[in-house]
Amino acid sequence: MKYFEVPKCFHEVFGEQQTRLEVFLTVLFACIATIVTFFLSGLSLNHWQVIAAFLIVFDVYAGCIANFSQGTNQFYAQRYKSRLIFIAIHFHNVIIALLLDMYVQESLLIWGYTIVSACIVNFLKSNRLQTFIAANLFCFGILVLLSLSMPNWLILISLFFMFKVIVSFAVDHHKQK
Structure with missing residues (x-):
């Protein structure tokens, strides 16, 4: 698989090198x-808050996949402090709840459980x-969510x-030997 150099402004998302696939x-x-x-x-895009919330939703979904790539994983495996900061700034679900003005308390609970885990x-x-x-903590989180x-x-x-x-994100999927 051929790698390309990722522009610096996208290093936090895709690392320094990534495949097109x-x-x-x-x-x-x-x-x-x-x-x-x-x-x-069932929402409509007639308010800026809904648009902003779904841009954040896009980021959540993208991160689920990008964080498994070798480029992104390696970028954060080499930067322990950046990994901690990345975990700490993940208020995505709380911001979505605030933007949509719904289920803020539940989102705070989910956020707290997720960050501690x-x-x-x-x-x-x-x-x-x-x-x-x-995997164990994620499965317990599913029980909490449900x-x-x-x-x-x-x-x-x-x-x-x-x-x-x-x-x-928190798992180092491509451990260097």
């Missing part, structure tokens, strides 16, 4: 998932159980948010 599939999934979620929501997984970077613990009274489309966004941060 990985970029294409990341953007394709994010576009399709965002459109499907938008139609499931991601920090635990990130701390286990050199541990062979890192992926197992991430106990909340939210519409399915918002649960879907929350599931992908948890997956993005706990499993896709």
Whole structure:
């Protein structure tokens, strides 16, 4: 697979080197998932808040895939402090809830669980159980999510948010030997 140099402004998303296929599939999934979620929501694009919320939804979906790529994974594996900052700034689901003015308390709960779980997984970077613990925490998060009274489309966004941060990002998928 042939790699290309990623422009510096996109290093946080795709790392320093990436394949065209990985970029294409990341953007394709994010576009399709965002459109499907938008139609499931029944909302209309008549307010800037809805447009802004779904741009953030796009970022959640894109990160679910991009973080598994070798380029993105390697970028953050070499920058421990940047990895911690990336985890800390993930307020996506809370911002979406605030923009849409719905389920803010539930989103705060999901956010808190996700960030604590991601920090635990990130701390286990050199541990062979890192992926197992991430999967376990994600599955417990699903139980928490399903106990909340939210519409399915918002649960879907929350599931992908948890997956993005706990499993896709916090796990070092391409450990250097």
